[in-house]
Amino acid sequence: MKINLNQYDIQIGEDTMDKIDESIRSFYPYKEIFIITDDNVFKLYKDFMIKKLSSFTLHFISIEPFESSKSLKTYERVINQLLDKKIRKNNLIIALGGGVVGDLAGFVAATLFRGVDFIQIPTTLLAMVDSSIGGKTGIDLNQGKNLIGAFKNPVKVFIDPIFLSTLPKVEYKNGLAETLKAGLIGNPKLYEYLKVNDKLTINEIIMAIEVKADIVKKDPFEKNERMFLNFGHTFGHAIERHYDYAIKHGVAISYGMLFSLELGIKSKVTNPLLFDEVKKILLRLELIKEPILDKEQFIGYIQYDKKNYSDGLRFVYLKDVGKPIIQKGVQL
Ligand SMILES: NC(=O)c1ccc[n+]([C@@H]2O[C@H](COP(=O)([O-])OP(=O)(O)OC[C@H]3O[C@@H](n4cnc5c(N)ncnc54)[C@H](O)[C@@H]3O)[C@@H](O)[C@H]2O)c1
Known part of the structure; x- marks a missing residue:
């Protein structure tokens, strides 16, 4: 296709x-x-x-x-x-x-x-x-x-x-993290699939590609909704940097997604139940481990992130599955 x-x-x-x-x-x-x-x-x-x-x-x-x-x-x-x-x-x-x-x-x-x-x-x-x-x-x-x-x-x-x-299993899981992100920001059906499955068929691969393609088509130069694709990535990149890239991108953004959900809950945008659900999926997919990393240690690396605009930090929060928003001026 x-x-x-x-x-x-x-x-x-x-x-x-x-x-x-x-x-x-x-x-x-x-x-x-x-x-x-x-x-x-x-x-x-x-x-x-x-x-x-x-x-x-x-x-x-x-x-x-x-x-x-x-x-x-x-x-x-x-x-x-x-x-x-x-x-x-x-x-x-x-x-x-x-x-x-x-x-x-x-x-x-x-x-x-x-x-x-x-x-x-x-x-x-x-x-x-x-x-x-x-x-x-x-x-x-x-x-x-x-x-x-x-x-x-x-x-x-x-x-x-x-x-x-x-593809080694660890690399496959790495891709599952971005697939879960696609489901969370743009396709509840894909998200539901990942709640119980850990192997994708071509259909889920296509669903994830469609989420990205639709967003990129609307906003190719990341002026607006393309930022949704950065869900989990502000912390994700900081975590990768902290570990000198010895941590997989998928693992880093998995923690990054959890931290964004946590910030969303603090700002009363995100339902706390969504955090619990996503955490459960990430644990099952072995993308995160308990105890969850402490996010404070990564904050220092965020200053160089491209999403750190002159009017403060921008984060992607989720109102719900498939309903991302851009939150400006976030203080960490
Ligand atoms: N441009 C973008 O929009 C965008 C989006 C997300 C991530 N990225 C970037 O992507 C990079 C991570 O990519 P990645 O996770 O694909 O990692 P990678 O390119 O490092 O590949 C991971 C490992 O898999 C091996 N490999 C690749 N294909 C294989 C195959 N078919 N069989 C066996 N081994 C195979 C590679 O040799 C490597 O060891 C990061 O630098 C990240 O910043 C870019």
Whole structure:
């Protein structure tokens, strides 16, 4: 199936990779494709990609499979390798991997020659339901995550759950956290599903993608409702920073969502029962553990967050499932 996102579409389904060669040929007349991936995905899927894209000449560039690759150093190294391999402005880049590869490769595509077309092929659940959609790309600085970046839409996103067959359990759970977030901010049916299930079918993956796609379509540059997608992320990013990224993004935003619910309760926006319910789900999915982390220790890191505007902090609170609001001027 296809989801349209104004300037590009997302192709989703169990046969997506079988049709990818033909699909790319329909809009890309050249032979050379530059695939940016990470060392794990490269090992697992290099031959697969060569087989699936047999009409093209593929050039692979592989980065280390860690958040620390979203750095200026790796950015420069990837650009140098692309230039060494003689990439041209009219060539196509593919980001093949999780969110780390997608964010870095997207930023490379946004900035090299002031813009090269790129495709997202997400291989983690998190990247499928979240990071490959919406055009946010970027890298981290010592002061915090995603501090340098650009909006750069891919020309296409190809989502095939086949990649999930090799994904480690801990990474799958990481994606479940963003799926739960999608349910909480935009799809009560998806939320209900996660109350009792821990394995997604293609239907729930599509539901989560639709939540993100609908929001991004309405507000591509995060002036308004796109901020809803940051539910749990203000604390989430602070937690990741506190642990020097040795904690999974999904785990960090799981605590972040709980802290936002807690703040929402304090401001009389959120029903305390919702906090209990979400906590129960997160414990069952093993995304959080008791005793719950103490949020006070992360507050110091929030000053660099992009959501810290000159008029104070903005947080996403939930009035109910599917009813997020933006709360301005939050004091912690
Ligand atoms: N741009 C956005 O809108 C957006 C949204 C959410 C998150 N993000 C970013 O995404 C990043 C996290 O992404 P992630 O959770 O996908 O992590 P990741 O990219 O680090 O991938 C996690 C691990 O899974 C491995 N892997 C990937 N695909 C695999 C597969 N099919 N089989 C086996 N192993 C596989 C990787 O090698 C890596 O070790 C963070 O940097 C976060 O900031 C961006």
